[in-house]
Amino acid sequence: MRVFYEEMKEKLQSILVKNGFDEKRAEESAKNFADSSLDGVYSHGYQRFPRVIAYIQKGYIDVNAVPEKITGFGAVERWDGHLGMGNLNAKMAMQRAVELAAQLGIGMVAMSNTNHWMRGGAYGWQAAEAGCIGICWTNTCPNMPAWGAIDGRIGNNPFVLAVPDQNGEHVVVDTAMAQYSYGKLSVCRQNGEKLPYPGGYDEEGSLTCDPAAIEKTRRVVPIGYWKGSGLSIVLDLIGGILTLGRTVTKVGQECESEYGLTQVFIAIRPEVLNQDPDKAQEILNETLKDIQASIPEKEGHTVRYPGQGTLIRRRENLKNGIPVNEEIWKKICEL
DSSP states (O other): OEEOHHHHHHHHHHHHHHTTOOHHHHHHHHHHHHHHHHTTOGGGTGGGHHHHHHHHHHTSSOTTOOOEEEEEETTEEEEEOTTOOHHHHHHHHHHHHHHHHHHHSEEEEEEEEEOOOSOTHHHHHHHHHTTOEEEEEEOOSSOEEOTTOSSEEEOOOOEEEEEOOTTSOOEEEEEOSBSSOHHHHHHHHHTTOOOSSOOEEOTTSOEEOOHHHHHHHTOBOBTTTHHHHHHHHHHHHHHHHHHOOOOHHHHHHHOSSSOSEEEEEEEEOGGGTOSOHHHHHHHHHHHHHHHHTSOOSSTTOOOOOTTHHHHHHHHHHHHHOEEOOHHHHHHHHTO
């Protein structure tokens, strides 16, 4: 089953309005969900939407809340998200970082007390569209064991890096600190698919490619094993220190679910140090061309740079409609 982009956006917008959003904010938030789905990130697009509505109804998300600047110095600012809609708070934070970068070459917004930002890569693309290098990350609830542990006390803390391209074919890495996000595990389970590589442990303590078994134990594997575990901890600490907001530990202790999070958004304008944008583009083109000329592991396959697959899926889904899980889409239509 496929649903065209505008139909999806309008349906999600109407549901958000029914749940207390004004039309403008509902459209902006719905566009984020639809854009993520259009780009093939279904787990953090339409598939996450029912959970967001449940969070609104439970009071975890304040539909009227907007972020507030607490303090700032030069290119850095600290904001309180007031438990507002996560994707709206995140978009505003990256926009403010871009504005600071336009004035000062670099801008950083550290935000506490916000909500799940949905697809983190959206804010990398946002920065790149504004001509900026983008860096951002969020913490989560305790959903991943530290390396050498079996109980979850750290987060899979998604991390995003983006490099702008003059032609709009930006290079964007959007990765959780776990080998697979829980959203990806859910999608694979729903589709009856095994993971291509082991993503966590089953109840016997063995590495497995079975997404359902990993969801049951919640023992996901950090990327790079101890390296991903270390990165997760440090990203969480940096966010906590910059905002004085909740670390993963505090989210687990103080919140009933995954809300009240801490996020950091950084934008950098390359031309501040480089007065030759064509030379920068030449470096980007030369590097990506060399990577794409790699000998593929499997015959008939191609080697892509980060973000290239997104552009391909975006064009396909815009033309043919966004593939949806019929059960989940029916649930959305009944909200």
